Amino acid sequence: MRFVPILVTLAVLLVTSPLCADEISFERNGKQYDLTGQVIATHEAGIVLHTPDGKMWPIQQQEITSRQKTTASFKLQTKQELIDSVLAEMPPGSQIYETAHYLVAYNTSRSYAQWVGSMLERLHRGFTSYWSQRGVKIHEPNQPLVALVFDNQNSFANYAQAELGDAAKSVIGFYSMHTNYVVMFDLTGGAGNSRRNLGTRDIQRLMSRPDFQWSLATVVHEATHQLAFNSGVQQRFADVPLWFSEGLAIFFETPDVSSSRGWRGIGQISKPRLGQFQKAAQSGQPFLPDLLSNDDSLRKAATSLDRYAQAWAVTYFLQKRMANEYDAYLTELSQIAPLDDPPEGARIKMFQKHFGADLIQLENEIREMMSSLRP
Numbered sequence: 001m002r003f004v005p006i007l008v009t010l011a012v013l014l015v016t017s018p019l020c021a022d023e024i025s026f027e028r029n030g031k032q033y034d035l036t037g038q039v040i041a042t043h044e045a046g047i048v049l050h051t052p053d054g055k056m057w058p059i060q061q062q063e064i065t066s067r068q069k070t071t072a073s074f075k076l077q078t079k080q081e082l083i084d085s086v087l088a089e090m091p092p093g094s095q096i097y098e099t100a101h102y103l104v105a106y107n108t109s110r111s112y113a114q115w116v117g118s119m120l121e122r123l124h125r126g127f128t129s130y131w132s133q134r135g136v137k138i139h140e141p142n143q144p145l146v147a148l149v150f151d152n153q154n155s156f157a158n159y160a161q162a163e164l165g166d167a168a169k170s171v172i173g174f175y176s177m178h179t180n181y182v183v184m185f186d187l188t189g190g191a192g193n194s195r196r197n198l199g200t201r202d203i204q205r206l207m208s209r210p211d212f213q214w215s216l217a218t219v220v221h222e223a224t225h226q227l228a229f230n231s232g233v234q235q236r237f238a239d240v241p242l243w244f245s246e247g248l249a250i251f252f253e254t255p256d257v258s259s260s261r262g263w264r265g266i267g268q269i270s271k272p273r274l275g276q277f278q279k280a281a282q283s284g285q286p287f288l289p290d291l292l293s294n295d296d297s298l299r300k301a302a303t304s305l306d307r308y309a310q311a312w313a314v315t316y317f318l319q320k321r322m323a324n325e326y327d328a329y330l331t332e333l334s335q336i337a338p339l340d341d342p343p344e345g346a347r348i349k350m351f352q353k354h355f356g357a358d359l360i361q362l363e364n365e366i367r368e369m370m371s372s373l374r375p
């Protein structure tokens with residue numbers, strides 16, 4: 001009996017504390033931030049704060065100037081509040097095109113925003129039905145997903161500069177774990193206003209052209225990251241191996257502009273990635289242990305193309321040949337909390353637990369499969 005009061009207290013704590021908002025003040029680059037949100041992860045080096053607009057802020061302990069719990073509860077913004085927040089970040093005159101799951105904020109033509117909205121919805125449908133057919137539990141995003149569509153590469157780069165630095169000028173789209181937005185620009189581009197007359201059908205026709213396929217794949221790739229982070233497949237700021245996130249996004253990126261229903265590009269052979277894999281394979285150098293543990297090798301310009309191709313190849317092999325094991329591995333990765341710091345070697349151990357201890361044998365099977373595929 002004497003345990004009962006303790007259990008009650010614990011239960012009350014568990015129920016109330018996650019709902020109360022945190023007020024955090026911090027200083028970064030000479031600028032003061034006062035935010036209210038919910039601390040969703042704590043580490044000796046810092047915290048992650050989730051704010052009502054859906055953003056997540058990784059904040060270092062040394063940046064924090066004050067921190068307190070409020071009695072008010074933490075609530076995500078409603079759709080209308082979110083629309084107002086998003087428009088405040090866009091150039092003046094921008095508008096919102098709403099679909100079932102997305103808010104597309106744009107300062108280009110409405111037809112282009114519509115085309116983006118319908119593409120994103122098809123991807124959402126394809127993504128959801130793919131995992132449900134596989135028996136993997138995912139959930140709907142807990143807020144509408146936001147896509148920003150700028151009218152040209154310059155206005156896109158102006159916005160992206162703050163997050164990407166100089167890389168903003170050379171990319172055509174990105175997903176931000178901080179804002180949770182997928183950001184892109186009108187690919188029909190071109191000078192003058194002629195494109196403003198394009199209808200969604202004209203845009204569809206233009207996007208089917210071979211020269212648009214790579215750009216389109218990039219946008220779909222980034223939108224897949226957004227879906228993975230908002231459906232429970234992965235948690236933002238969690239230590240999920242980069243090859244896994246990237247391999248998954250590439251698995252979904254194969255463009256499909258023709259179908260009007262679900263996304264049919266899922267799991268098709270990625271011709272550019274297969275070609276790159278086969279080229280890299282000629283060296284005969286083993287890649288798997290490094291791919292599994294070294295995220296930087298995917299980020300560095302010198303190795304990134306090979307590594308992305310290998311990430312795709314491993315994902316393709318595992319999803320086709322070891323689907324149940326892949327799903328169990330995905331489920332275990334989805335439970336890694338933000339800022340969780342796994343010990344050295346933990347990634348390889350977890351991988352071996354699901355796919356077997358013999359990495360050399362597995363790598364040989366992947367190579368064999370890849371050499372039998374035709375780009």
Ligand SMILES: [Zn+2]
Pocket residue numbers: 221222225245246249
């Ligand atoms: Zn990616």
